[in-house]
Amino acid sequence: MEEETLTLSPLFLPTLIIILFLTIILLKKKLAHTTPGPTLPPGPTKLPIIGNLHQLAFSSLLPHHRFRDLAQQHGPDGLMHLQIGETSNVVVSSPEIAQLFMKAHDLNFATRPIVQSASIILYDHRDVAFAPYGEYWRQMRKICTLELMSTKRVGSQRPIREEEVRKAMVGSIRPGEVVNLGRILGSLVCKIIWRAAFGGVEAREMEEASIDPPIQSICHLYVQALGELSLRDVFPSSWVMKMVAGRNDRRLKKLHAESDTILQEIIDAHVSRRRSDVDRAAGGGDDQDLVDVLLNFTHDQAVAAGGFSVTDFEIKAVITDIFFGGTHTSSVTIEWVMSELMRNPEEMEKAQKEVRRVFDGKGKAVDEASIDELHYMKLIVRETLRLHPPLPLLVPRESRETVVIKGYQIPAKTKVAINVWAIGRDPAYWIEPDKFMPERFVNSPVNYNGDDFQLLPFGAGRRMCPGVKTGMAIVHLAVANLLYHFDWKLPNEMKPEDLDMTEVFGIVVGRKNDLHLIPTPYRAP
Numbered sequence: 001m002e003e004e005t006l007t008l009s010p011l012f013l014p015t016l017i018i019i020l021f022l023t024i025i026l027l028k029k030k031l032a033h034t035t036p037g038p039t040l041p042p043g044p045t046k047l048p049i050i051g052n053l054h055q056l057a058f059s060s061l062l063p064h065h066r067f068r069d070l071a072q073q074h075g076p077d078g079l080m081h082l083q084i085g086e087t088s089n090v091v092v093s094s095p096e097i098a099q100l101f102m103k104a105h106d107l108n109f110a111t112r113p114i115v116q117s118a119s120i121i122l123y124d125h126r127d128v129a130f131a132p133y134g135e136y137w138r139q140m141r142k143i144c145t146l147e148l149m150s151t152k153r154v155g156s157q158r159p160i161r162e163e164e165v166r167k168a169m170v171g172s173i174r175p176g177e178v179v180n181l182g183r184i185l186g187s188l189v190c191k192i193i194w195r196a197a198f199g200g201v202e203a204r205e206m207e208e209a210s211i212d213p214p215i216q217s218i219c220h221l222y223v224q225a226l227g228e229l230s231l232r233d234v235f236p237s238s239w240v241m242k243m244v245a246g247r248n249d250r251r252l253k254k255l256h257a258e259s260d261t262i263l264q265e266i267i268d269a270h271v272s273r274r275r276s277d278v279d280r281a282a283g284g285g286d287d288q289d290l291v292d293v294l295l296n297f298t299h300d301q302a303v304a305a306g307g308f309s310v311t312d313f314e315i316k317a318v319i320t321d322i323f324f325g326g327t328h329t330s331s332v333t334i335e336w337v338m339s340e341l342m343r344n345p346e347e348m349e350k351a352q353k354e355v356r357r358v359f360d361g362k363g364k365a366v367d368e369a370s371i372d373e374l375h376y377m378k379l380i381v382r383e384t385l386r387l388h389p390p391l392p393l394l395v396p397r398e399s400r401e402t403v404v405i406k407g408y409q410i411p412a413k414t415k416v417a418i419n420v421w422a423i424g425r426d427p428a429y430w431i432e433p434d435k436f437m438p439e440r441f442v443n444s445p446v447n448y449n450g451d452d453f454q455l456l457p458f459g460a461g462r463r464m465c466p467g468v469k470t471g472m473a474i475v476h477l478a479v480a481n482l483l484y485h486f487d488w489k490l491p492n493e494m495k496p497e498d499l500d501m502t503e504v505f506g507i508v509v510g511r512k513n514d515l516h517l518i519p520t521p522y523r524a525p
Contacts, residue, residue: 038404038407038408038409039408039409040081040088040408040409040411041075041077041079041080041081041090041408041410042074042075042076042079042080042081043070043074043075043080043081043082043083044070044073044074044082046083049085050085051082051083051084051085052082052083052084053084053085053234055070055082056082056084056229057229062503062505062509063393063505064392064393064419064421064422064505064509065421067080067091067093067393067417067419067422068093068419068421068422068425070082070091071091071093071419071422075091075093077094077097077406078092078093078094078095078096078097078098079091079092079093079094079097079405079406079408080093081408084234085231085234085235086234086235086236086237086238087113087233087234087236087415088411088413088414088415089414089415089416089417090410090414090415090416090417091417091419092416092417092418092419092423093419093422093423093426094423094426094428095423095426095429095453095454096453097405097406098418098420098423098453098456098460099453100405100406101397101405101416101418102418102453102456102459102460102461102463103453103460103461105403105405106460106461106462106463107400107462108399108400108401108403109397109398109399109400109416110133110397110400110461110462110463111132111133111134111397111398111400112125112129112130112131112132112133112395112396112397112398112463113233113396113397113398113413113415114132114233115130115226115230115233115396116230116232116233116245116249117225117226117228117230117248117252118130118226120249120252120253120256121222121225121226121252121255121256121320122317122320122321123313123314123316123317123320125317126313126314126317126318127140127317127318127320127321128140128141128144128318128321128466129321129325129395129465130321130395133400133462139308140310140314140318141462141466143293143294143297143308143310144318144466144467145466147293147296148290148293148294148318148322148466149466149467149469149470151469153293154469154470154473157192157196157470157473158368158473160192160195160196161192161368161473161474161477162365162367162368162477164188164191164192164195165188165192165366165477165478165481166365166481168184168187168188168478168481169481169482169485172184172187172188173485173486173519174519175486175519175520175521176518176519176520177518178491178516178517178518179516179517179518179519180514180515180516181335181338181514181515181516181517182331182335182510182511182514182515183514185331185334185335185478186216186220186327186328186331187216188331188478189326189327189330189331189334189474189478190216190219190323190327190331192474193322193323193326193327194215194323195289196289196290196470197289197290197291197319197322197323198266198270198289198290198291199270199289199291199292215259215262215263215323216327218255218258218259219259219320219323219324219327219328220328221255222255222320222324223324223328223506223507223508224506225248225252226324226506226507227505227506227507227508228506230245230248231244231245232244232245259320260316263315263316263319263320264312264316266291267291267295267312267315267316270291270292270295271295274292274295290319290322291315291319294310294314294315294318294319295315297309297310298310298311298315322467325465325467326467326470326471326474328390328508328510329390329391329465329471329508330471330474330475330478331510332388332390332508332509332510332511333381333384333385333388333390333471333475334474334475334478334479334482335510335511335514335515336384336387336388336510336511337380337381337384337475337479338479338482338488338515338517339499339501339511339515340380340383340384340387340388340436341380341483341488342488342490342496342499342515342517343436343496343497343499343501344436344496345496347380347436347438348483348488350376351376351377351380351483352483352484352487354374354375354376354377355374355377355480355483355484356484356522356524358370358373358374359480359484360524360525366477366480366481366484366485367477368473368476368477371476371477371480374476374480376438377476377479377480377483378476379438379439379441379442380438380479381472381475381476381479382438382441382447382448382455383436383437383438383440383441384436385424385448385455385457386424386425386430386455386457387424387425387434387436388509389420389421389424389456389457389509390457390508390509390510391420391457391507391508391509392419392420392421392509393417393418393419393420393421394417394418394420394456394459395459395463395507396415396416396417397415397416397418397463398413398414398415398416399411399412399413399414399416400412418456418459420456420457420459421509423453423454423455423456424454424455424456424457426454429454430454448468449468450464484522485521485522486519486520486521486522487519487520487522488517488518488519488520489517489518489520490517490518491516491517491518500512500513
């Protein structure tokens with residue numbers, strides 16, 4: 001009996017492969033339907049090419065206000081996705097989500113996106129605030145934390161702060177006349193930082209000429225530039241946008257050349273003095289200014305000590321950072337404090353009574369020694385920072401790798417905006433969130449030190465502002481002096497409720513119109 005053999009059609013094998021292929025596709029679709037993978041966070045409808053850019057560009061609201069309104073509609077969990085041109089962005093609007101980004105996943109969001117204006121202004125991101133995450137940033141952050149802005153260094157600068165504040169109270173504020181308090185505060189804070197950064201020689205030359213620090217006006221323009229939305233950053237691959245941005249780049253480069261000349265002359269003067277001053281060159285002593293401290297890390301000394309070294313470019317970048325960050329955040333905060341107190345006379349009276357009760361019997365000027373006794377004044381500052389964080393969106397972060405948060409996928413290279421202005425007014429965490437109520441912080445542990453995610457005016461985690469101690473020392477001392485030495489009233493018989501509180505947007509958000517007030521000197525009994 002012959003064996004029977006099975007003969008297969010020539011089409012069988014190709015047909016089987018096609019059937020298997022289709023089966024796999026159907027199974028994948030079924031699995032995808034039953035077990036969906038992470039998706040982007042929700043957000044408003046996008047248009048081709050421009051994404052959600054039109055919802056920002058054509059809005060009359062400032063970005064942090066607009067982001068809050070959009071998040072209420074499209075990001076109920078406090079997390080919203082926006083496609084702005086070619087860039088993927090997420091906006092965080094709740095303390096719970098902020099904690100995930102800035103604590104649980106802090107390392108993944110510890111870098112910064114490349115910003116063209118910051119690249120020009122800050123020597124290709126060689127500063128601390130805008131530098132991308134990496135070994136350079138870690139070393140510079142360490143220098144800032146341990147050397148430039150430590151508790152000891154801030155304490156050593158106390159005489160500078162007290163002297164400049166006393167000068168401002170006597171020389172800049174003229175009783176009975178309408179004074180532009182915003183301008184006075186900007187000049188005051190800039191002089192304090194100028195002296196702390198550059199020491200006595202440059203400060204004396206400036207004072208003899210009766211001028212503000214020459215870099216002050218430049219830093220003001222820098223702050224505006226860093227707050228602007230650049231089409232080159234939104235469409236980084238477009239040569240057309242690069243051409244459009246060329247004019248702005250040329251303007252910034254011209255400003256940068258001016259500030260670079262000023263800073264380089266100061267560094268050269270320091271180097272020259274150090275050569276003739278053994279103690280200063282040795283790198284010790286509390287009398288060193290910030291340039292001296294940074295010069296201790298220049299190549300020759302750093303290599304001899306086996307440590308990290310910096311060049312003049314890094315020194316100039318970090319000093320620029322300190323200037324535009326410290327000057328504007330501090331002066332803007334003081335101006336908002338006084339604005340809120342003028343709108344709330346009862347709180348003003350209560351604060352002045354406390355300050356005068358503490359300092360009337362001391363027989364001396366208002367200084368930092370007794371600031372800790374001003375409990376209510378500090379609550380006022382904390383409440384002001386809740387309502388008016390100087391950087392309402394902080395400095396943007398960027399994801400280093402793809403990560404899933406609350407079931408949503410955050411792709412690598414996604415820009416992250418933390419809307420601390422919206423978080424500070426979240427009704428889920430704050431009673432009457434839009435009302436100025438310093439008493440809400442009585443016996444409350446909530447503070448701005450980065451541990452309480454419902455109050456984040458200075459951020460949290462690795463990227464928290466390292467200059468908080470310096471900035472708050474200036475704010476507390478200046479506010480205490482303003483409250484002690486003068487009674488204040490609005491000009492033109494203006495009522496408190498009529499005071500304009502409109503904001504102007506930049507990377508630092510201040511008043512649209514400077515605060516004008518009439519001071520009357522207080523005579524201690």
